[in-house]
Amino acid sequence: MRTPARHAASAAAALLALSCLTACADDASTSTSAAGGGGKGEHVKIMVGGLDKVIYLPAMLTQRLGYFSAEGLDVELLSEPAGVQAETALVAGQVQGTVGFYDHTLDLQVKGKEVESVVQFSHAPGEVEVVSAKAAGSIRSPKDFKGKKLGVTGLGSSTDFLTKYLAVKNGVDVSEFTPVAVGAGQTFVSALQKGSIDAGMTTDPTVATLLRKRAGTVLVDMRTPEGSQAALGGPYPSSSLYMRTDWVNSHKDTVQKLVNAFVKTLRWMHTHSAAEIAAKMPADYSQGDEALYAEAIKDTLPMFTEDGVMPANGPETVEKVLRAFNPNIKNAEVDLARTYTTEFVQKAAG
Known part of the structure; x- marks a missing residue:
């Protein structure tokens, strides 16, 4: 049992750590704004949970369409394949925003960190549970997850969250299977092919690559609102731009410009074909197969x-x-109203 003195010391240490994080965030904001001088516009760092993932496509597409610069922003996009690491960079003040799954805002709130989604890119996860060709006979639904090794991008990531939910919903306890952090892209493909995992959750273009190689089959498809409804029981807002609430409140003009740019991109995506979108993206994202990427x-x-x-x-x-x-x-109380805001998208639509 903790003594009062130890409890007080722990509380003081926690307060000091929180103060340091706040100071770091303020320093990052100052230094990045200074770095964006010379007529380039205000400099903002955004960490993306995998820049080449199609679910986070609006980040790079907005850059390529010139919408950030049109708003007077110099946006630096950084990539971290696992969303949980992207979340950590935001909380530590290394970046001003994260393009990642909305569900992190709830997880962080109960940990005492206030972050909020300022623009919601999606209403479905965009994730797919893929079973290896070798294990296809033994895994016909999430009910068969018991005793299996299941790939996720990272422990504590949104793919980890969703995998656990699919298991629990289908009668399999989280202690009855083994989550394995295998990242995305080629590391995921390799893990599935080598048998390091029996199945796993990933996104496009990795899904398309696996199907083309006949290395796996689709078990659960959550790339559409209908797929989200079937698997999760409702719309599942996933990819978004989320930011620290205190930073949002003290930089509303900057946040509005970011949201304006992203909303323009989402509208553009709905009036152009997949091939036209693919053509705007960096050439290496297609990995030499433009048709497969489209x-x-x-x-x-x-x-x-x-x-x-x-x-x-x-x-x-x-x-x-x-x-x-x-x-x-x-068993925690979650205030959903503090996990997102529509203030900026409403103005962008106006």
């Missing part, structure tokens, strides 16, 4: 919103999913 974009496009607005009942679905298995949230 196909991957086409399969994932239904997940994206047209206006950046949080889908009705979306936050409630996310809370239900997280409460099913996440011990941090299961």
Whole structure:
């Protein structure tokens, strides 16, 4: 049992750590703004949970379309394949925003960190549970996850959250399977092919690559609102731009410019074909197969919103999913109203 003195010391240490994080964030804001001088516009750092993932496509596409610069911003996009690491960079003040899954805002709130989604890119996860060709006979539904090794991008990531929910929903306890952090892209493909995992959750273009190689088959497809409804029981807002609430409140003009740019991109995506979108992206994203990359974009496009607005009942679905298995949230009180704001998308639409 903690003594009062030890409890007080721990509280003081926690307060000091929080103060340091706040100072770091302020320093990052100052230094990046200074770095954006010389007529380039205000400099903002955004960490993306995998720049080449189709679910986060609006980040790079906005850059390529010139919408950031049109708003007077110099946006630096950084990539971290696992969303949980991207979240950590935001909390530590290394970046001003994160393009990642909305569900992190709930997880962080119960840990005492206030972050909020300022523009919602999607109303479905865009994730797919893929079973290896070797294990296809033994895994016919999430009910068969017991005793299996299941790939996720990182422990504590959104793919980890969703995998656990699919298991629990289908009668398999989280202790009855083994989550394995395998990242995305080629590391995921290799893990599935070598048998390091029996199945795993990933996104396009990795899904398209696996299907083309006949290395795996689709078990659960959550790339559409219908797929999200079937698997999760409702719309599941996933990819978004989320930021620290204190930074949002003290930099509203900058946030509005970012949201304006992203909403323009979402509208552009809904009036152009997958092939036209693919043509705007960096050449190396297609990995030498432009047709396959365009196909991957086409399969994932239904997940994206047209206006950046949080889908009705979306936050409630996310809370239900997280409460099913996440011990941090299961018995905690979550204020969903503090996990997102529509203030900026409403102005962008006006």
